[in-house]
Amino acid sequence: MGRLFGTDGVRGVANADLTAELALGLSVAAAHVLAAAGTFDGHRPVAVVGRDPRASGEFLEAAVVAGLASAGVDVLRVGVLPTPAIAYLTGSLGADLGVMLSASHNAMPDNGIKFLARGGHKLADELENRIEETYQAHAAGQPWDRPTGAGVGRVTTYDEGFDKYVAHLIGVLPNRLDGLKVVIDGAHGAAARVSPEAFARAGAEVITIGTDPDGLNINDGYGSTHLEKLCAAVVEHGADLGVAHDGDADRCLAVDATGAEVDGDQILAVLALAMRDAGALRQDTVVATVMSNLGFKLAMEREGVALVQTAVGDRYVLEEMKRSGFALGGEQSGHVIVLDHATTGDGTLTGLLLAARVAATGRSLAELAGVMERLPQILINVPDVDKSRAATSPELRIAITDAERELGATGRVLLRPSGTEPLVRVMVEAADIEQARTVAGRLADVVKSALG
Incomplete structure (x- = not known):
């Protein structure tokens, strides 16, 4: 058996690479490893479990819930919500771990499992390795230690997660979005309900595309990897801007009023200056990867903002932010991390903050994004x-x-x-x-x- 965990959890073709048996076994292994690591501190553990709308997420969620409960973990099922919502709820509800079922921007046949530690943080590599080793030891014949009677976990549907997460998003905005017209492309994914609701509650006039998930159409011609329809919709409706998410909504790309794409580097530049002006950009520093456009680096130098660059991958950006105490980081692909308000990239939050900057300044997104010139x-x-x-x-x-x-x-x-x-x-x-x-x-x- 090859290594199961990649750079972002366990991912593969659902029911071929990623089976119900594997999902159940990994969940039991995660409960055993985290308990052995002292994560649960001797109390009955609680897990938050969510998913994106893929059809395969239905049976995989059932397997994960069964595995956790069989290992003595109480489960809060929150249904279809973005990855950053699961991270937020894991922290805000004081849960001991979170589980998200999603393959992000991958095509529908794929799915994935991502485990989150207490507080909504990604598991350390060492813990992922131990979970995998524990799972493989069981697959080789080592029996589980199984609770019985009152020791088994209880499963509860937690319907309040949607409103709790949206309220959190609205609560961190520096200003309302009244007067803005925004087109949102939900990629037929996990943000199909959340993002339009958040923008509307913040005061924007909202037009939606890619917000009718049927379990089979996630990322199919819509979302941050397919911006053509969003570009056209923004121009057609005379919108101020458009926002596109990927399948699990941990990333955001944008479109200005002319229909021109605004990538992650440009979004990061706009937010860096907004946070600097508000005194929220700690050490006047932003973190990005070595793949960021040189135009971003030159713009930050001109604006007096320091740039720290990491290896490619949002996990490396996040590690550097935590290590050095920085508040903002991201990637060209649209993973933007605002560490004061999220433990991971949050596409809805990113879009809201971008729109808030447009509303607060009265300047167009094209003008704001023009702070940097994207070099070929x-x-x-x-x-x-x-x-x-x-x-x-x-x-x-x-x-x-x-x-x-x-x-x-x-x-x-x-x-x-x-x-x-x-x-x-x-x-x-x-x-x-x-x-x-x-x-x-x-x-x-x-x-x-x-x-x-």
């Missing part, structure tokens, strides 16, 4: 090479040095071995797209010859 960025994946030698190849090192010299201060080169595939990613930014394309093509050729 060319990304080439070079497959079937020995990625392990990417950092040590003398030929490649010389080529990179020559490219950086050619690009100067307004360009950038990044070579990154893929974490999951036998390929190397070549990314080049430059003020001129043709120069970026030429340099990237040349470097890709060197990667092929040096590492092939």
